[in-house]
Amino acid sequence: MNRRDQIALTPAEAQRYLADAHTIVLATNDQRGYPHLVAMWFAVEPDGTVVMTTFGKSQKVQNLRRD
Numbered sequence: 726m727n728r729r730d731q732i733a734l735t736p737a738e739a740q741r742y743l744a745d746a747h748t749i750v751l752a753t754n755d756q757r758g759y760p761h762l763v764a765m766w767f768a769v770e771p772d773g774t775v776v777m778t779t780f781g782k783s784q785k786v787q788n789l790r791r792d
Contacts, residue, residue: 743769753788
């Protein structure tokens with residue numbers, strides 16, 4: 726067994742981690758390829774989907790649309 730398998734979160738651990746967290750760091754790349762990191766509040770849907778909201782003209786949205 727490799728090390729990654731030994732330290733990976735189980736689905737239950739990942740669910741508990743997301744339920745207890747309040748912010749995540751969203752990473753995108755800017756036009757020149759540099760990282761653009763933004764702290765975001767988020768929620769978790771009952772099916773486990775992570776959701777967040779932002780303005781459509783924000784830099785992170787522009788980066789995601791471009792890439």
